[in-house]
Amino acid sequence: xxxxxxxxxxxxxxxxxxxxxxxxxxxxxxxxxxxxxxxxxxxxxxxxxxxxxxxxxxxxxxxxxxxxxxxxxxxxxxxxxxxxxxxxxxxxxxxxxxxxxxxxxxxxxxxxxxxxxxxxxxxxxxxxxxxxxxxxxxxxxxxxxxxxxxxxxxxxxxxxxxxxxxxxxxxxxx
Numbered sequence: 001x002x003x004x005x006x007x008x009x010x011x012x013x014x015x016x017x018x019x020x021x022x023x024x025x026x027x028x029x030x031x032x033x034x035x036x037x038x039x040x041x042x043x044x045x046x047x048x049x050x051x052x053x054x055x056x057x058x059x060x061x062x063x064x065x066x067x068x069x070x071x072x073x074x075x076x077x078x079x080x081x082x083x084x085x086x087x088x089x090x091x092x093x094x095x096x097x098x099x100x101x102x103x104x105x106x107x108x109x110x111x112x113x114x115x116x117x118x119x120x121x122x123x124x125x126x127x128x129x130x131x132x133x134x135x136x137x138x139x140x141x142x143x144x145x146x147x148x149x150x151x152x153x154x155x156x157x158x159x160x161x162x163x164x165x166x167x168x169x170x171x172x173x174x
Contacts (some may be wrong), residue, residue: 020160063095069121073148109168
C-alpha cells in the first residue's frame with residue numbers, strides 16, 4: 001500500500017481602498033475594505049515543486065499585478081497567458097514588490113509592508129496575481145504566475161485613489 005501525502009497552499013488577500021490625499025491634512029482615509037481567497041495556478045504549483053524537489057531556479061522576488069477585466073482565474077492561467085488584461089494605470093513605475101517577512105507557523109505574509117497602487121486614471125479593478133517579474137504589462141517567458149485572485153465585485157478606482165494589499169500564503173497538509 002502506497003502512502004500518499006498532499007500539500008496545498010491557500011492565500012488570503014486583504015485589500016484596502018484609500019481616498020486621494022486630503023490637501024489640507026495631507027492624509028488619506030480608508031473608504032473600503034475586503035478580503036478574498038485565491039487560486040494557485042498549475043504553473044505556480046509546478047514551480048514550487050521544481051524548486052523544492054528538483055533543483056529548479058528560485059525566483060529572487062515576487063510582485064503584485066492587478067487586472068482590469070472580468071476574468072475568473074483558472075488553474076491553467078500562466079504568466080505568458082494570464083487570461084486577463086493587466087492594469088498599468090498607476091503611478092508606481094513597476095509592479096509593487098511583495099515584501100514577505102519570513103516563514104512562521106506554515107505561513108508567509110507581507111503584512112509588515114503592504115503593496116500599494118496609486119491610480120492615475122479611472123479604472124475598474126477585478127483582481128490581482130502574485131507574479132515573478134516587476135515589469136508592468138509584460139509577458140516574457142520564464143516567469144511565473146503563482147497565485148491569482150478575483151474580487152467578489154469590481155472596484156472602481158479614481159485618479160489619486162490607492163489600493164493597498166496584504167497577501168498571506170498558508171501551507172497545510174490536506
